[in-house]
Amino acid sequence: MALLSVLQYPDPKLRNKALPVTVFDDKLRQIVDDMFETMYEQNGVGLASIQVDIPQRILAIDVSDSRKEPLCVINPEIIHREGIQYEHEGCISFPGVYEKVERAAKLRLHAMDLHGKSFEIDAEGLLAVCIQHEMDHLDGVLFIDHLSRLKQERMRKKLEKIRRQTF
Ligand code: GNR
Ligand code: NI
Secondary structure, eight states: OOOOOOOOTTOGGGGOOOBOOOOOSHHHHHHHHHHHHHHHHTTOSEEEGGGGTOOBSEEEEOOOSSSOOOEEEEEEEEEEEEEEEEEEEOOTTSTTOOEEEEEEEEEEEEEEOTTSOEEEEEEEHHHHHHHHHHHHHHTTOOGGGGSOHHHHHHHHHHHHHHHHHHO
């Protein structure tokens, strides 16, 4: 097991797009182990491979209170979406900023597990938000991209201020 370093905005690598996983071997298991270790260490509810500079379609998710319900999602596809929810989101790649983002309220996900076996789950609430947020990362999309121009500009100034205080 190893902790991975999480890319911080505005690292251009966060705009990379991930390719489907085709080989389900020990190396993949190692990546997934390391992603979960990193996600738990960061107190995140999810982590996308792109955030740790691994451009394969892998998500580590745990939205449980116990932090003991890991959900490994490989090659995800949303096959149904329903309704709208509008909730505050944060991102490990953007420490200290939160904004409301519009997402589907419910969805049905088709994905593969660590062994390459297909499964489907229904999600709503935080799990649905998290799945959509993480899947965006796999295509180089960030939660700020969903904000209005005005809110993006406000966010940019806030991030500049945080960066000045940090360095
Ligand atoms: O830890 C995280 N919390 C969170 C809260 C609301 C909506 C989305 C998220 S995802 C985020 C972890 C992260 O940045 N994943 O890419
Ligand atoms: Ni994120």
